[in-house]
Amino acid sequence: MRVSVIGCGHLGAPHSAAMAELGHEVIGVELDPDKCRALGDGIAPFYEAGFEDLLARHTSSGRLRFTTDLAEAADFADLHFVTVGTPLREDGRGYDVSQVIGAVRSLVPLLRGPATIVGKSTVPVGTVARLQEIVDAGARGSGVELIWNPEFLREGHAVQDSLFPDRIVVGLTSPRAREMVEEVYAPILARGVGLIVTDPPTAEVIKSAANSFLTTKISFINAIAEVCEFVGADVNMVAHAIGIDTRIGHGGMRPGIGYGGGCLPKDVAAFTHRVGELGARHAHELLSAVESVNAGRPLAAVELIEKANGGPISGRVIALLGASFKAGTSDVRDSPALRLAGQLAERGAVPVIYDPEALAAARTLYPELAYADTAERAVTDADLVVLATEWPEFTADPKLPVAAAGLVRRKVLVDVRNAVESGMWLAAGWEVWQLGRQPQLPEAH
Ligand SMILES: NC(=O)c1ccc[n+]([C@@H]2O[C@H](COP(=O)([O-])OP(=O)(O)OC[C@H]3O[C@@H](n4cnc5c(N)ncnc54)[C@H](O)[C@@H]3O)[C@@H](O)[C@H]2O)c1
Known part of the structure; x- marks a missing residue:
């Protein structure tokens, strides 16, 4: 099938590569010219586990290409995924759906024949009804179907979840729309993955x-x-x-x-x-x-860090391992690790942040914070080490506690993700503090 993916961010870019992997011919549409160029060159503009390999494979096979020109996608594809952003409104009172409305409003008049629009962005209940009015008013002829297909992928597993979802939910209103969904997802459905077909408002609420x-x-x-x-x-x-x-x-x-x-x-x-x-x-x-x-969680973490420190943390150097909001991604949007870094800095401590993939994004967002290019540099002369994102190289690599033990001022690990294998830290002489648990001391090991 010929498909387009409109909006190639954290959801759309992996989705476009996954669609190529399923055998479709794919065109990704991305407004940001730098992002679009990088994607077209097979270079991932952000880290997402396994994504760059899949992207490179299909940009070089010719099955996947990118453009900033929506008209090119309208001419090329029969089915258009809409994966643009729906950020929170500035006043916090609901989503800003202008990217979704804008994308559909621009696409519809460009469609010359029957086409299917499949929305994947997360939208408030009632949005599909608004979009249907735009489709009905703007489509030149009949045969433009609108389907809502909410996405459940987890960042850090975006490729895996796009290729092997645990269910596919679609809100639609016609047998033709259902046929299109069954065609585009045929290789996934053939594996027995459940297709849940419902009406658009139910899909939105799901x-x-x-x-x-x-x-x-x-x-x-x-x-x-x-x-x-x-x-x-x-x-x-x-x-x-x-x-x-x-x-x-x-x-x-x-x-x-x-x-x-x-x-x-x-x-x-x-x-x-x-x-x-x-x-x-x-x-x-x-x-x-x-x-x-x-x-309240970053504050709970700060209080635990103060307990582990034995008092106020002003002036303390704190190695903060992790900046992304979770492991497997460079996404730092609303990252609890960086929120914590901010609160530590407010209390006069000096957090020094290291992350295997998210340093560039974190530096751009919070240039005022201190960063280190390796875990070893971050822990050097630290009074405390705080594990803030559960990357396996922090939680499961037995070399880290041993190497870090020789570099820090005090061997105190505060794991605010409750994610480490504490035995290996205890064995290397560290105290291990976790949320909702008694501290573990090396003598007790
Ligand atoms: N990120 C996830 O893991 C995830 C998971 C499930 C659902 N979602 C939903 O998917 C949507 C997208 O999320 P995201 O994290 O990918 O956001 P994002 O901000 O990373 O990506 C959105 C992209 O769309 C582009 N864009 C905006 N308008 C465009 C247009 N008219 N034409 C072409 N490109 C356009 C932007 O430049 C940006 O690159 C949101 O509604 C989100 O809630 C995201």
Whole structure:
């Protein structure tokens, strides 16, 4: 099939490469000329595990190309994915859907024959109805279908999740639209992946509900971590034991500094605002509590760092391992690690940040913070080491605790992701502090 992907950011770029991998001929449309040029040259403009290889493979095979010209894509493709951004509005009161409206409004008049528009951006309930009016008013002839196909990929796993999703949800209104979906996703559906076909408003709510539930789980276990700190209990053990019940599960149950990134914070904020507007009082109260717990997590981490330090941290040099909002991506949008760095700096400490992939993005966003180009440089002469993003090279590489032990002033690790294999740090003589747990001391090992 000939497909276009309009908006080649963190979702659209991996999606375009995945569509080429599925065998389609793909044209990506990206407004930003630098990003567009890099993508066309097979160079990923951001780090996403496995993405650059797939991009390079298909830009050189000729199955994937990029343009800034929407008309070229309108002429070329039969099916158009819309993957542009939906940031939070500046006043925080819901999404700014202008990129989505703008993309569809520009595309529709350019379509010369039957075509299918498949929206993947995350939008507030009611947006598809607005877009349908634009399609109905602007399409030159009949035969332009609009489908909503919310995306559930996880950054850091974007390639894997695009090629091997656990379900495909589509909101549509005609048998022809369904045929198009079945055709574009045929190789995935042939593997038995479930296709959930529903109406557009239900598809919109499915996406918002999925993200809200994920964040509810994260904030729930973080609230329990707070309880554990009061009573001297171990939150990791609590999460493990309750997660055995399949109604609860283990996914999303690791305590830490809270959720971040380009999606969850804005999606929950926008949904909270929307349910408030709708008058869904209980949903509003629930989601507001989820947001409030999350907003408090960097402070909980600062308090743990102060405890581990034995008092105020002013003047302390703190090696901060991790800047991206999670491992596997260079995305620093709404990164809890950088929020934490800001709070440490506000208290007079000197965070020195290292990240294997996100340094450039972090430097651009927060030029006032201090950075190191290697983990070793970041920990040199540090009073404390804080693990802020769960990259495997921080959590599972046995060489790091040994190498770092000889470079720091004090062997104190504060793991605000509850992610390290603490045994190897303890064996190298470190104290290990984690949220919702008693400190682990090397003597006890
Ligand atoms: N990032 C994720 O993991 C993820 C997962 C699921 C859903 N989503 C949703 O997908 C959407 C995109 O998210 P993202 O993280 O990729 O955002 P992003 O900001 O990284 O990418 C959006 C891209 O669209 C481009 N763009 C905007 N208007 C355009 C136009 N008219 N024509 C061509 N390009 C245009 C921008 O230049 C940018 O590169 C959002 O609604 C988001 O909520 C994202």
